[in-house]
Amino acid sequence: xxxxxxxxxxxxxxxxxxxxxxxxxxxxxxxxxxxxxxxxxxxxxxxxxxxxxxxxxxxxxxxxxxxxxxxxxxxxxxxxxxxxxxxxxxxxxxxxxxxxxxxxxxxxxxxxxxxxxxxxxxxxxxxxxxxxxxxxxxxxxxxxxxxxxxxxxxxxxxxxxxxxxxxxxxxxxxxxxxxxxxxxxxxxxxxxxxxxxxxxxxxxxxxxxxxxxxxxxxxxxxxxxxxxxxxxxxxxxxxxxxxxxxxxxxxxxxxxxxxxxxxxxxxxxxxxxxxxxxxxxxxxxxx
Amino acid sequence: xxxxxxxxxxxxxxxxxxxxxxxxxxxxxxxxxxxxxxxxxxxxxxxxxxxxxxxxxxxxxxxxxxxxxxxxxxxxxxxxxxxxxxxxxxxxxxxxxxxxxxxxxxxxxxxxxxxxxxxxxxxxxxxxxxxxxxxxxxxxxxxxxxxxxxxxxxxxxxxxxxxxxxxxxxxxxxxxxxxxxxxxxxxxxxxxxxxxxxxxxxxxxxxxxxxxxxxxxxxxxxxxxxxxxxxxxxxxxxxxxxxxxxxxxxxxxxxxxxxxxxxxxxxxxxxxxxxxxxxxxxxxxxxxx
Numbered sequence: 001x002x003x004x005x006x007x008x009x010x011x012x013x014x015x016x017x018x019x020x021x022x023x024x025x026x027x028x029x030x031x032x033x034x035x036x037x038x039x040x041x042x043x044x045x046x047x048x049x050x051x052x053x054x055x056x057x058x059x060x061x062x063x064x065x066x067x068x069x070x071x072x073x074x075x076x077x078x079x080x081x082x083x084x085x086x087x088x089x090x091x092x093x094x095x096x097x098x099x100x101x102x103x104x105x106x107x108x109x110x111x112x113x114x115x116x117x118x119x120x121x122x123x124x125x126x127x128x129x130x131x132x133x134x135x136x137x138x139x140x141x142x143x144x145x146x147x148x149x150x151x152x153x154x155x156x157x158x159x160x161x162x163x164x165x166x167x168x169x170x171x172x173x174x175x176x177x178x179x180x181x182x183x184x185x186x187x188x189x190x191x192x193x194x195x196x197x198x199x200x201x202x203x204x205x206x207x208x209x210x211x212x213x214x215x216x217x218x219x220x221x222x223x224x225x226x227x228x229x230x231x232x233x234x235x236x237x238x239x240x241x242x243x244x245x246x247x248x249x250x251x252x253x254x255x256x257x258x259x260x261x262x263x264x265x266x267x268x269x270x271x272x273x274x275x276x277x278x279x280x281x282x283x284x285x286x287x
Numbered sequence: 288x289x290x291x292x293x294x295x296x297x298x299x300x301x302x303x304x305x306x307x308x309x310x311x312x313x314x315x316x317x318x319x320x321x322x323x324x325x326x327x328x329x330x331x332x333x334x335x336x337x338x339x340x341x342x343x344x345x346x347x348x349x350x351x352x353x354x355x356x357x358x359x360x361x362x363x364x365x366x367x368x369x370x371x372x373x374x375x376x377x378x379x380x381x382x383x384x385x386x387x388x389x390x391x392x393x394x395x396x397x398x399x400x401x402x403x404x405x406x407x408x409x410x411x412x413x414x415x416x417x418x419x420x421x422x423x424x425x426x427x428x429x430x431x432x433x434x435x436x437x438x439x440x441x442x443x444x445x446x447x448x449x450x451x452x453x454x455x456x457x458x459x460x461x462x463x464x465x466x467x468x469x470x471x472x473x474x475x476x477x478x479x480x481x482x483x484x485x486x487x488x489x490x491x492x493x494x495x496x497x498x499x500x501x502x503x504x505x506x507x508x509x510x511x512x513x514x515x516x517x518x519x520x521x522x523x524x525x526x527x528x529x530x531x532x533x534x535x536x537x538x539x540x541x542x543x544x545x546x547x548x549x550x551x552x553x554x555x556x557x558x559x560x561x562x563x564x565x566x567x568x569x570x571x572x573x574x575x576x
Contacts, residue, residue, distance in 0.1 A: 062452045064448075064451065064452060083452075083454055085454060086452075088449060088452045088453070090446070090448075090449050094446075094448075095446070096445065096446070099320060099445055099502075100320075100499060100500050100501060100502050100505050101441075101445065101500075101501070102500065102501050102502075105441075105501065105502055105503070106445075108438075109438075109442045109445065109450075109453070110453065112438045112439060112441075112450070112453060112454075112455055113453060113454040113455060116438070116439060116455075116456075117435070119434050119435050119436075119437050119438070120437065120438075145500035145501075165453075
């Protein structure tokens with residue numbers, strides 16, 4: 001699924017800068033002494049085990065996690081002074097799917113703060129929403145209830161909600177969690193396209209081979225930064241075992257660094273092999 | 288048929304019940320969708336405590352009970368923001384404590400002579416001009432807040448956390464909502480009674496939810512239905528000679544059953560018609576030719 005166009009970060013001032021950030025919730029730091037820079041045009045994947053602080057990193061950029069020390073600036077402005085206006089796509093499982101909203105109503109929410117004092121949505125905003133739905137290929141579903149859609153279509157609805165305010169920065173929390181291969185492919189192609197149109201993207205993911213290996217830049221995180229760079233450089237057995245605390249062989253294949261599962265000892269040696277040989281499948285069963 | 292309209296107290300009661308019904312139906316949409324269905328029940332009890340306190344301190348009932356209800360609502364929304372405490376538990380703690388305070392005061396001041404039957408069970412036919420003005424004022428204020436804050440209320444009801452990320456001032460939205468909610472509870476007490484408010488807040492939006500998938504439509508249907516049950520309930524209570532609050536609630540419950548039957552039947556019909564139009568995929572291999 002390698003995207004055909006190589007990624008070219010734009011030179012200029014950093015879009016997001018974290019300096020010696022320690023942050024967390026309720027007085028408990030999750031991330032400690034973290035320094036990171038995201039340039040305009042970056043497309044970055046955050047990798048790490050559950051509880052490693054991936055979502056917290058997104059939230060501290062949004063100004064929604066408690067900042068204990070250091071500073072976070074988006075577009076040169078501290079998040080403490082002003083909440084940045086960025087596109088945010090939550091994990092699909094956090095959505096209340098029984099809530100009575102149509103696709104159009106859900107996407108219009110992205111326009112809420114354009115004119116907060118004006119009671120209704122502007123006709124122009126409605127046009128923008130319909131154009132966005134058109135662009136994402138779900139315009140024909142605009143009057144449907146959000147639950148009546150497939151996983152990929154649901155992901156597009158909330159992507160559309162994030163995009164209607166024309167953000168320069170898009171944050172996504174596991175956009176490929178719980179969707180099938182085809183949908184995952186569609187979503188990732190869409191994100192690559194958006195990135196090529198100039199939107200900076202930061203996303204979290206659990207899928208190393210299917211998603212992270214195809215990104216131009218990844219950051220391995222486990223309460224602190226363990227490595228960052230192009231996947232081909234970052235994905236080494238050492239970094240991955242540091243990140244996930246498990247041994248993972250890395251295979252290089254046509255310019256991609258892919259992570260393999262360590263086979264269970266039963267399947268390769270000793271008891272397992274004997275066991276398999278003793279129970280050779282009968283002839284003719286294999287096609 | 289028009290006989291009851293000759294009595295002024297009936298007409299006043301009818302107007303009051305219609306407005307209160309619509310008001311509860313409108314706010315009920317937000318309450319039910321926030322999964323705080325029992326806040327109506329709880330707050331009305333909390334306000335009862337406030338009513339007793341304002342009586343003991345010889346304060347104006349509407350102002351005293353209103354402030355009391357508003358503070359309770361704020362406390363509930365602040366407590367729920369702490370993730371370890373669910374909304375249902377927060378409602379349970381704060382409102383029963385407030386109700387108990389009212390009871391404690393009544394038992395402490397033996398000289399307490401005022402009957403609280405009206406507050407507990409509702410007395411729509413005892414509605415005074417002053418009550419009507421209070422109801423109209425709260426209705427106007429609520430309509431204004433819901434109209435002006437429609438977008439903000441929708442987003443912060445749908446997903447308060449993400450709404451904050453998108454810059455919606457959810458703290459302000461919650462405060463304004465607590466304010467109109469407290470006002471609604473205070474003016475509804477007289478008509479429906481503490482014990483009946485929960486139903487008036489929950490039933491219309493649930494019926495509306497059964498009938499539509501759109502938020503905008505749900506708002507209109509629920510408000511209309513609330514007003515209609517208020518109007519119809521009072522009218523029926525005159526003919527059946529049954530307590531007004533109870534009639535309104537029973538009438539609403541009847542509509543709920545009808546809506547439930549209707550939506551189940553519709554689902555069944557839709558399922559049947561979709562299975563009837565299901566086509567056997569055409570066979571291009573020519574095997575069956």
